[in-house]
Amino acid sequence: MGAPQKRTVRTRARMERDRLTFLVITDPSQPAHTVHISRRLLRFATAGIAALFLFVLLASGALVLQLADLARAGRLQRENELLAADVDRMRETVDQLSESLAAISERDRRFRVLAGLPEIDTEVRQVGIGGPGTHSIESQPLYQLDRALGSEVFGVGSDLNRLLRQSNLLQVSLEEAARTMDAQRDRLASYPSIDPAQGWLSSPFSRSRWHPLLNVRRPHEGIDISNQRGTPIVATADGVVTFAGWRPGYGWTVEIDHGSGYRTRYAHCEKNLKATVGERVRRGDQIASMGSSGLAKGPHVHYEVLENGRAVNPEHYRLHEVIVE
Secondary structure, three states, X not given: OOHHHHHHHHHHHHHHHOEXXXXXOOOOOOOOEEEEEEHHHHHHHHHHHHHHHHHXXXXXXXXXXXXXXXXXXXXXXXXXXXXXXXXXXXXXXXXXXXXXXXXXXXXXXXXXXXXXXXXXXXXXXXXXXXXXXXOOHHHOHHHHHOHHHHHHHHHHHHHHHHHHHHHHHHHHHHHHHHHHHHHOHHHHHOOOOOOOOOOEEEEOOEEEEEOOOOOOEEEEXXXXXXOOOOOEEEOOOOEEEEEEEEEOOOEEEEEEEEEOOEEEEEEEEOOOOOOOOOOEEOOOOEEEEEEOOOXXXXXXXXXXXEEOOEXXXXXXXXXXXXXXX
């Protein structure tokens, strides 16, 4: 056998080894079909199928992750909406607390005056905060994610901290006033600190007022509280009745000595006075009824506070205010 023929035989043998032969039988009565597939082609096909499967697997994973991200984003958006609604409700609560604390702060100021304690400075009542170590809005994680919502939450939190500090300050101040007032109970019982009657303030204290009946300017050394005829008039502090009768211009009048230099006068009452001279009365006891006796145009009580014989503005001593017309 010649050399060319040997090489041909070896090449054919190698080709036979590099391919696979499949017999395909579609009909037993027919001859089988022979299919030759190169091993290299089979490897490429297998690699292609594997790559396609891997691509499909990765694409499916990416799709699942994307859907999960979308679901998470939707959930976060809903949570942000709920958080924003909660912040709005907290802001309303903060505003209500601010109004309540402002009212309590004013009452605390009056109690301190009544107890003879110095008033707390306005700036101190604000109980500001700042300086090194104070948290800034930029350091808040929520601000980094959502500046608008983060700013709102930071503001509400700051206001709540301020209200907490104010409430703590008021608690300490009220406790101090309570201790002082308790130690001065007898003196405070003689302090004219409530309104003599329910009604509305129809004429304030004045050093010069145009008199509605006399048509002249003269001092109005008290306040007028108007209401229906027969409205109860009460003692504004503990004391002893020193006068109960008719005084020119004042009409039916009751006067009470409270000690410590304080006296009060209740004028323009109805004739049937409830108090008698020498009687000891307590704060809140009824001493007369509202009328229009003396120089008066309508039913009201003219109420005076005298300190060491000098008329002073009763509004400086009142803890409870009547309705202003």
